[in-house]
Amino acid sequence: MVQGNRQLAERTENEIRIVLSEELKIDIAYMNNRDKQLLAFHVGEILKDSRMVSNDNKVRTYVQRKRKELDEAFQKQQAAHCIRSDIRAFSDRKDIDPILNDALQKMIQFNDQEMLKENERVRDRYLKEAWKRLYIANQIISDYSEVCSYLREHAERPETIRSLAQKIRKDKYRIDRRYYSVDAVISKGNIELRNFMLRNERLNDRELSIQ
CATH class of the missing domain: 1.20.120 (Four Helix Bundle (Hemerythrin (Met), subunit A))
Structure with missing residues (x-):
């Protein structure tokens, strides 16, 4: 059960990471350590959203709220x-x-x-x-x-x-x-x-x- 919950959490985190990268138009494969840490931070913030909605919805809501901050953080x-x-x-x-x-x-x-x-x-x-x-x-x-x-x-x-x-x-x-x-x-x-x-x-x- 614990293993199953961990795998579900990892899948959820990975899905949010992918959707967020698509929303921001950035390439996960070509990030330096700073980029990865920034992305992980924002993924963590999105994971705090406890609403019973899709991950896509959570990401888009977060991006709409933090658009300026995110664009500045991932400008390069x-x-x-x-x-x-x-x-x-x-x-x-x-x-x-x-x-x-x-x-x-x-x-x-x-x-x-x-x-x-x-x-x-x-x-x-x-x-x-x-x-x-x-x-x-x-x-x-x-x-x-x-x-x-x-x-x-x-x-x-x-x-x-x-x-x-x-x-x-x-x-x-x-x-x-x-x-x-x-x-x-x-x-x-x-x-x-x-x-x-x-x-x-x-x-x-x-x-x-x-x-």
């Missing part, structure tokens, strides 16, 4: 969850040119191990860098699309793209943007883009301009 975990979600959405996009995909996927990879570190400054710094790289990746996609449109408009007269590209040999042009470079081969109105490369030395710039 919520930011990490949001970044992971944005990266997944980014990966699912169908409008990204294959020439960009591999390079950008590597650039925006999120290292979950950084969120397990106890040093809050290190975690803050990593989150800011992750946000920045995700922002830059989206800016690169937008800029690259504009560059492609410009090249298509001038494909019949490639000599007019000198303001955008540098001719490096017959029919081949080098396009240098702030965060990437790409070669364009333009022949008889046809365009082929090659050798897309991120300019990694620029990714650490504080300024987020794309030009």
Whole structure:
């Protein structure tokens, strides 16, 4: 009987922990010790609710009452969850040119191990860098699309793209943007883009301009 009660209590506690993490949009698997202690504290507070209602109801009532406090306490975990979600959405996009995909996927990879570190400054710094790289990746996609449109408009007269590209040999042009470079081969109105490369030395710039 005692064993059964203990197992029931553990199941209840675990269920509340899962529901609370879902309500707050945080990932239990990537918490440092401070995060775990905070979560355990709030789970304990919810367990004090003796009303004969579902655990879901208890959690939602608690979150509604403590929303500001909870958001402040788990701010970094919520930011990490949001970044992971944005990266997944980014990966699912169908409008990204294959020439960009591999390079950008590597650039925006999120290292979950950084969120397990106890040093809050290190975690803050990593989150800011992750946000920045995700922002830059989206800016690169937008800029690259504009560059492609410009090249298509001038494909019949490639000599007019000198303001955008540098001719490096017959029919081949080098396009240098702030965060990437790409070669364009333009022949008889046809365009082929090659050798897309991120300019990694620029990714650490504080300024987020794309030009």
